[in-house]
Amino acid sequence: MIYTPFSYFVWGIVVEPISLLKVLSSETNLQILSLLRSGSFHPRELARLLHRSESDVSRRLKKLEKLGLVEGRWVRLGDRNVRVYSLKVDEVKIDFLPEKVQVDIGEKEDYTVPITAGEVPEVKFFVGRGEEIEILRSSKGKLVVVYGIAGIGKTSLLAKAFPEAFWYTLDGSESMEYLAWQLGLYLNSLGYTALLEYLRSGGKGEREIFELILDGLEETESVVIIDDLHKCQDDAVKRLLTYLAGKLRNGTVAVASRIKPMLGIEGVVYINLGGLKPREAYELAKNVRGEVSVEEFARIYRITRGHPLAIILLLESPELSEEVVRENFFEFLFMEIYQSLSADERRMLSILSLFEGPLEYDAIKTLYGKKNAFPVLHSLLRKGLVERRGRNYFVHDMLRGFLKEAESVNSKEYYLTYADYLLEKNNPHDFLKAFEYTLKAGAYYKIKDLVLLRLKKFKHVVGDFPKTYRRILIQVSDNPYAKAELGIIYFTTGFFQKARDILMEVEYEVEGIFRAEVVGILADVLISMEEFEKAEEYLEKLQRLAEELDDPDVWLWYYMEKTKYEYYQERPEKALESAFKELEISRRQANLPENEALVLLHIGDIYLEMEMPEKAVRYYKESLEVSRVYGMLSLEHLAYMELSKCHYILGNYEKAISYGTRAVEYFTRIRNYRRTVDTLAYRCVSWIALDDAERAEKDAREMIKIAHGTGYPLGWAGYIFLGTSKILRGQDGSEYLKKGREHLKEYPWLYDAVMEELGKVFDTSLLEETTTAPQAN
Numbered sequence: 001m002i003y004t005p006f007s008y009f010v011w012g013i014v015v016e017p018i019s020l021l022k023v024l025s026s027e028t029n030l031q032i033l034s035l036l037r038s039g040s041f042h043p044r045e046l047a048r049l050l051h052r053s054e055s056d057v058s059r060r061l062k063k064l065e066k067l068g069l070v071e072g073r074w075v076r077l078g079d080r081n082v083r084v085y086s087l088k089v090d091e092v093k094i095d096f097l098p099e100k101v102q103v104d105i106g107e108k109e110d111y112t113v114p115i116t117a118g119e120v121p122e123v124k125f126f127v128g129r130g131e132e133i134e135i136l137r138s139s140k141g142k143l144v145v146v147y148g149i150a151g152i153g154k155t156s157l158l159a160k161a162f163p164e165a166f167w168y169t170l171d172g173s174e175s176m177e178y179l180a181w182q183l184g185l186y187l188n189s190l191g192y193t194a195l196l197e198y199l200r201s202g203g204k205g206e207r208e209i210f211e212l213i214l215d216g217l218e219e220t221e222s223v224v225i226i227d228d229l230h231k232c233q234d235d236a237v238k239r240l241l242t243y244l245a246g247k248l249r250n251g252t253v254a255v256a257s258r259i260k261p262m263l264g265i266e267g268v269v270y271i272n273l274g275g276l277k278p279r280e281a282y283e284l285a286k287n288v289r290g291e292v293s294v295e296e297f298a299r300i301y302r303i304t305r306g307h308p309l310a311i312i313l314l315l316e317s318p319e320l321s322e323e324v325v326r327e328n329f330f331e332f333l334f335m336e337i338y339q340s341l342s343a344d345e346r347r348m349l350s351i352l353s354l355f356e357g358p359l360e361y362d363a364i365k366t367l368y369g370k371k372n373a374f375p376v377l378h379s380l381l382r383k384g385l386v387e388r389r390g391r392n393y394f395v396h397d398m399l400r401g402f403l404k405e406a407e408s409v410n411s412k413e414y415y416l417t418y419a420d421y422l423l424e425k426n427n428p429h430d431f432l433k434a435f436e437y438t439l440k441a442g443a444y445y446k447i448k449d450l451v452l453l454r455l456k457k458f459k460h461v462v463g464d465f466p467k468t469y470r471r472i473l474i475q476v477s478d479n480p481y482a483k484a485e486l487g488i489i490y491f492t493t494g495f496f497q498k499a500r501d502i503l504m505e506v507e508y509e510v511e512g513i514f515r516a517e518v519v520g521i522l523a524d525v526l527i528s529m530e531e532f533e534k535a536e537e538y539l540e541k542l543q544r545l546a547e548e549l550d551d552p553d554v555w556l557w558y559y560m561e562k563t564k565y566e567y568y569q570e571r572p573e574k575a576l577e578s579a580f581k582e583l584e585i586s587r588r589q590a591n592l593p594e595n596e597a598l599v600l601l602h603i604g605d606i607y608l609e610m611e612m613p614e615k616a617v618r619y620y621k622e623s624l625e626v627s628r629v630y631g632m633l634s635l636e637h638l639a640y641m642e643l644s645k646c647h648y649i650l651g652n653y654e655k656a657i658s659y660g661t662r663a664v665e666y667f668t669r670i671r672n673y674r675r676t677v678d679t680l681a682y683r684c685v686s687w688i689a690l691d692d693a694e695r696a697e698k699d700a701r702e703m704i705k706i707a708h709g710t711g712y713p714l715g716w717a718g719y720i721f722l723g724t725s726k727i728l729r730g731q732d733g734s735e736y737l738k739k740g741r742e743h744l745k746e747y748p749w750l751y752d753a754v755m756e757e758l759g760k761v762f763d764t765s766l767l768e769e770t771t772t773a774p775q776a777n
Contacts, residue, residue: 128280151309217251275306
């Protein structure tokens, strides 16, 4: 490595240190590096995880590759080449020496991506609060609640106490699911991957998410701050906090709220924040103005009673008599401070007051529309009328109300401008915000276009953020396109009857590709509800729409539903024919790797149903290859699970165990207990086939443990396998065999299936307790 004041060499590439510093100062770039630490990814999957556009992620990857931090390589996938990226280095160390900038790039065992300073609010003036800071900094393993009136300093206190925490501010629009994604990304950057993997796999179980968040906080000893809890509209967030209270040991969660939330007693510390003490308030006043006489400070303290924001604002205003100020403090602010501002400052404040949450500088610049945006914003920041949180700026809630009344502005115009700005960012989260602000502007004529955008570009929104999307749509539920989206959300969340009723209601109120999507989902709902005659009717409708529209998406939906329908009707040859049509369309579109991997899995399933496991193995392996290339961990491990099953059927027990072990480890980590038990069952019987009683017993006990925790029926088969392993060791297993029969008496078909599989590798006549199959009550 060569070091100079101006550049450095990385594997033959000359890079300026300033370029490296600029790239590493981006939170998004750090998240990309963190995700690549866990494996190779295609830009599309990284974009989905980060909720950004694929073009933006690709651009960032090229910069990181140019700097020598990541490595891109072409992978041959079928008849095409695919570009994937992986992490090239484990550590970047920069030393600013007197004679040069020294850059070291190498490997390090303990690799973490620190949270960027911009995520924690900047503390401009901070005085006092020594007792509170001591309580907060000694609160490891606790849930701490700081509550008090607006402007009293809750946010500043937490930012001062925890300068390197994960900071999340609620604005009332987000839901538990979005908070979980952000925590998943953060914990992933610290090396805890399970939460993010669970969410990527489509997991939505509240209990599992809570458990994974707790495990992640404990393992990483993280500090998480939830600001403005009083704005929260999703009770699941409060349930999470209640769940964490009393269970935390190493992690810390701090909450700021205007009102005291009832989150329990055990493991919770409540701090009711009041005004500053006189000495502290005097120090703040001197920090703001420089010199303040004792007499003037006494007057200020009598008016404000130590309220920090009130002190700052009062010091910025012209002097008036105490009597005038005391009558109505905020009317005083309105009359004296606001009217002393320039026209540009007033306009900037009026714009900011329209938005409940913080705005990034680029958004403010777009909304403001003049070249002097930065000096105006800086002036308001200096006067204490605007606050900064990381890279974002906002007007304090304490001032927003009277600012809205101060000057009439066309809120609809600004909301639409902001919505257009958000849509240009081309990511799911900003799409949802843009939808919300479009509705705030009353521009209902844009709903159809936004739904089309969701359908074409942001299909994961329905599955990843159903609560948030539903809350937005419910505001205009009389609009047929919004109502159709609500029906789709009900379908994806498992409320089939409700989905069917809504979608049938709007079927003829929407047109074109929208109607095709509604008809396709209705076909799926009816198949799932085993209303096959009606499902066939909708399949025919979908086929006619596909011919009429000649849209590849519609043809794909048709063949997806056709495959499922034929499979459920036990016509595997026809299902296979349809599945290959699905595969052809997915590959032709070249932007549907998830669909391709799923279809390959389904083809494997069909071949397995046709008792052709050798062919099934081929397509499961192809699905595995696609999933690996694109970094789709959930589908990758589903392929491992199916390959384990196939090799078990083929009698290749070592291979069945090898593939099954990868799947078990993954599904256990992400709390997918059903998949874990399904895979454990085949692995356990494979151990029995190899006469390895010790490992068979270990798997059997794990199945039993999961069954007790979840009630998943196949888990009770663990007792049968445990009894069998005891017999393999020459011990008495009758007690366990009896328990297995007792637990499975409600599932005689499952008991028969378990005994049939076990009979392929073990002489079940040795299991005296199982000679009579259990009868249902």
